Amino acid sequence: MNPDANDVAAEHGGGRCPVDHTAKPAETTVIPSSQVPGPSLGQREQLAQWAQNRTAFLNECKRLYGSKFKLGFVPGVEFFILTDPDEVKAVFQAPRTSLHCGTSNGALEKFFGHTGLAFLDEGEHLARRKALTRSFKGAAFNRITEAVEQITVDAVAQWPRDEDVDMHPLVHRWAMNVIREVVFGRVVPSNWPQLLDGLMDLLEINTYPTAMIMFDRWSPAKKRLMKRRPGTGVKDFWRNRPRVDALIAEAVAERLEVGELGNDMLSVLLGITHEDGTTLSGVELRDEIMTMFVAGTVTTVSAVCWSIEHFSRDPERLAKLRAEIAEGSSEYLTAAAHEVLRKNPPLPNNLARQVMEPIVIGNVRYEPGQLLVPSAELMNNDPERYPEPDEFRPERFLGVQPGQYTWIPFGGGHTRCMGDQIAIHEIRTMLRELVTNVDFERVEEDPAKAVPRGPVVVPQRGPRMVLRPRTAVAAGH
Numbered sequence: 001m002n003p004d005a006n007d008v009a010a011e012h013g014g015g016r017c018p019v020d021h022t023a024k025p026a027e028t029t030v031i032p033s034s035q036v037p038g039p040s041l042g043q044r045e046q047l048a049q050w051a052q053n054r055t056a057f058l059n060e061c062k063r064l065y066g067s068k069f070k071l072g073f074v075p076g077v078e079f080f081i082l083t084d085p086d087e088v089k090a091v092f093q094a095p096r097t098s099l100h101c102g103t104s105n106g107a108l109e110k111f112f113g114h115t116g117l118a119f120l121d122e123g124e125h126l127a128r129r130k131a132l133t134r135s136f137k138g139a140a141f142n143r144i145t146e147a148v149e150q151i152t153v154d155a156v157a158q159w160p161r162d163e164d165v166d167m168h169p170l171v172h173r174w175a176m177n178v179i180r181e182v183v184f185g186r187v188v189p190s191n192w193p194q195l196l197d198g199l200m201d202l203l204e205i206n207t208y209p210t211a212m213i214m215f216d217r218w219s220p221a222k223k224r225l226m227k228r229r230p231g232t233g234v235k236d237f238w239r240n241r242p243r244v245d246a247l248i249a250e251a252v253a254e255r256l257e258v259g260e261l262g263n264d265m266l267s268v269l270l271g272i273t274h275e276d277g278t279t280l281s282g283v284e285l286r287d288e289i290m291t292m293f294v295a296g297t298v299t300t301v302s303a304v305c306w307s308i309e310h311f312s313r314d315p316e317r318l319a320k321l322r323a324e325i326a327e328g329s330s331e332y333l334t335a336a337a338h339e340v341l342r343k344n345p346p347l348p349n350n351l352a353r354q355v356m357e358p359i360v361i362g363n364v365r366y367e368p369g370q371l372l373v374p375s376a377e378l379m380n381n382d383p384e385r386y387p388e389p390d391e392f393r394p395e396r397f398l399g400v401q402p403g404q405y406t407w408i409p410f411g412g413g414h415t416r417c418m419g420d421q422i423a424i425h426e427i428r429t430m431l432r433e434l435v436t437n438v439d440f441e442r443v444e445e446d447p448a449k450a451v452p453r454g455p456v457v458v459p460q461r462g463p464r465m466v467l468r469p470r471t472a473v474a475a476g477h
C-alpha cells in the first residue's frame, strides 16, 4: 500500500499536508463515449468546416459542447478532442498498451515508412527511444547546439539582402542543415548537397492538399491514375522518393566504409540490434533518418517563420528583444520562443492516440479504435489561461515556465518530442542572429493567414520579407 502523504511529510519533519489525502474522491459516473457531445453535422459538412476555418470550427465546438467533444469528419473514425489539462495528462500518462501513438501517424507513412520511432508502439518504441536518447542528450546535445550557432551564422550571412524573398525555403534549408548535424554529426556525407536538394524537392508535396492523404496505401491502379492527374504533386513525390532513398543508402554505405562512430544518430542506429541479434535493415535506417528530416524540420521552420511574422509586425517588441540581446541577456528571447509555440503550435491537433483497449479518461469510457486528440491549438489559446490569446505577447512567459499539461506544442508522455530542447535552441539562435543583423521590411501589410503545409500550419506566403542589412552601429557591434 502507498504510504499516506501526511505520514511522508511527518517523517521528513514537515508540517501536515493541507490536503486531506484520506478523503474519498467525489463519485463520478462513467459515461460511454457515445454520450460525449459533438456537432450533429454530417461527415462532409464537418470536413468542409474544418477545411474552411479549422480554428473557428474548433473554438465554436468548444463553446457549444465544453472541454471535450466528438468529431466525425473521416468516415468510420471517431475523434475526441480533449482540452481539460487533467484529461490531457491522463492521455499522456496512459499505459503504452492502452493508447497507441504510432498507429495514428498514417498520413506521414509516405515519408517515414512504418519502422521509424514515430510509428513504433509499446516495447519496440521504448527500446528504440531509449537507444536514440544518446544522440539527443549530454555530449550529443552540446555538439548539436554548438553546431546550430555556426550553421545559423552561415545561413543568415548568405540570405539575400534588399530583395523580396519567401522566408520559408530559406529557413527550411537551414533547419535541414541542423538535422544533418543530428543525424550524421561531424562525418558529413559527401553527397549531402544532393541529399539536401532531394529532401527539399520531396517535401514540396506539403504545398499540395494531397499531402495529408495516405496515398501510399492506394491500389497500384489508383496510383497510376493519380500520377497522371496534374496539380496533386503525387507524380513528383514518387519520382523524388526513390532518389532520396538511394542517396540515404549511399550516405549510410559511406559511413560504414569510413567506420567512424560517435554519438550522432546514424552511429547509434548502426549499433542497435534486434532481439534476434540482427542489426537494423536498410529500410529501418532509412525510415528513422527520414523521421528526423521531416519531424525535425517542418515543425521548427513553422515556428521560426511565425517568429519572423510576429516580430516584423511589432516594432516595440522587436526593439525590446534587441535591447535585451545587446545587454547579453536572453530571458525575453526564451519567452518569445515559448510564446510563438503557444500562439502558433506548428502541429495544432496532431497528438492523436488510438485507443487499443477500453480506457476511462475523465468520466468517459473510450473504446478500441477511437482517437483521442489533445488539442494544442485549443489549450494553448484558452482565454482563461492566456488572456487575449490572439495577441503575440512574450511577456506572458517572463519568469514563467510553460505548464506541462497546459502548453503542449511538443506533446507529452512517452512520445513527447525528442527534439524539444534542440528546437527551442534553434528558434532562439535564429531569432537572435536575424534581429541582430537585419531589419525586416514586410512585403505584405496584412498579417499572414495561417495555412496548412502538410502536417504543420505556417504563415501564408512565407512570410515574404525584404531583409535590410542593419548598420554595424545599429547592430551594436
Ligand code: HEM
Pocket: 101, 117, 118, 119, 129, 182, 291, 292, 295, 296, 297, 299, 300, 303, 345, 346, 347, 350, 351, 409, 410, 411, 412, 413, 414, 415, 416, 417, 418, 419, 420, 422, 423, 424
Ligand atoms: C518547434 C519545433 C518542434 C515541434 C513543435 C515538435 C513537435 C512534436 C510533436 C507534437 C511530437 C509528437 C509528440 C507526442 O506524440 O506527444 C513530436 C515528436 C517527435 N519529434 Fe518533434 N517537434 C519539433 C522539433 C523537433 C526536432 C528539432 C526534432 C529532432 C531533432 C524532433 C524530433 C521528434 C521525434 C523523433 C519525435 C517522435 C517521438 C516519439 O515518437 O517518441 N522534433 N514533435
